[in-house]
Amino acid sequence: DAKTTQPTSMDCAEGRAANLPCNHSTISGNEYVYWYRQIHSQGPQYIIHGLKNNETNEMASLIITEDRKSSTLILPHATLRDTAVYYCIVRVEETSGSRLTFGEGTQLTVNP
Amino acid sequence: GAVVSQHPSWVICKSGTSVKIECRSLDFQATTMFWYRQFPKQSLMLMATSNEGSKATYEQGVEKDKFLINHASLTLSTLTVTSAHPEDSSFYICSVPNRTPPYNEQFFGPGTRLTVL
Numbered sequence A: 001d002a003k004t005t006q007p008t009s010m011d012c013a014e015g016r017a018a019n020l021p022c023n024h025s026t027i028s029g030n031e032y033v034y035w036y037r038q039i040h041s042q043g044p045q046y047i048i049h050g051l052k053n054n055e056t057n058e059m060a061s062l063i064i065t066e067d068r069k070s071s072t073l074i075l076p077h078a079t080l081r082d083t084a085v086y087y088c089i090v091r092v093e094e095t096s097g098s099r100l101t102f103g104e105g106t107q108l109t110v111n112p
Numbered sequence B: 001g002a003v004v005s006q007h008p009s010w011v012i013c014k015s016g017t018s019v020k021i022e023c024r025s026l027d028f029q030a031t032t033m034f035w036y037r038q039f040p041k042q043s044l045m046l047m048a049t050s051n052e053g054s055k056a057t058y059e060q061g062v063e064k065d066k067f068l069i070n071h072a073s074l075t076l077s078t079l080t081v082t083s084a085h086p087e088d089s090s091f092y093i094c095s096v097p098n099r100t101p102p103y104n105e106q107f108f109g110p111g112t113r114l115t116v117l
Helices: none
Strands: A009-013 A018-023 A031-038 A045-050 A061-064 A070-075 A084-092 A106-111 B004-007 B010-013 B019-025 B032-038 B045-051 B067-073 B076-081 B090-097 B106-108 B112-116
Touching: A009 A018, A018 A031, A018 A084, A018 A106, A031 A061, A045 A061, A045 A070, A045 B106, A070 A084, B004 B090, B010 B019, B019 B032, B019 B090, B019 B112, B032 B067, B032 B076, B045 B067, B045 B076, B076 B090
Parallel strands: A009 A106, B010 B112
Antiparallel strands: A018 A070, A031 A045, A031 A084, A061 A070, A084 A106, B004 B019, B019 B076, B032 B045, B032 B090, B067 B076, B090 B106, B090 B112
16 A cells, blocks of 8 residues: 555634645555544544545545645535544555555644 | 444453453444554554454454454454453454445444453
8 A cells, every 4th residue: 555644733723624635655546545534532434535536525525636646635614523533545446345554644623 | 334333332341351342234234344453642553354254364463362353244243352451451443344336435333442450
């Protein structure tokens, strides 16, 4: 799996957009970018994933650079409940369900 | 997506005893489940892959005789921490992978906090 690099922590004001970056400069052509988050003392939650096109769902948007060496997860209107550790994972798709490797992630704190 | 439950949500035990943690996929048949461990202020570490009807696959450095995994049905996997010691105190989380794309979407349980005295 390609290595990912994320800032250790970020702060965001409630109601503002939270932009979480992830570097994955060694990503392979068949590897997807996945984002998960983990609220304190809970299991992680899948957010979004993408290969090369930008993606949007009800939770967030994912912007992947054209060279795919980095991406940004955008929470358009952050709330206090978005305070969590956000993990960026790069992985190929495996139909049998693949083992995910979690890095240290980014602790996002949304402030009132 | 799948709904995954774990039982118990927390447990305190004495050193030397064994503790069983259950992971249930409530609405989803899972031939594969994953077990993770998370120490305070650290990231999740994959411990093993639980395979229905066959032996679990353990990650390097995880003692298979200490962390017994049984996946007897398509909806239940159990992790037994045998002869638990204080260093086994951790947050144990299971997950179920999606059976349709995206396959790397995993549905996680709420976790079980184990404290060994």
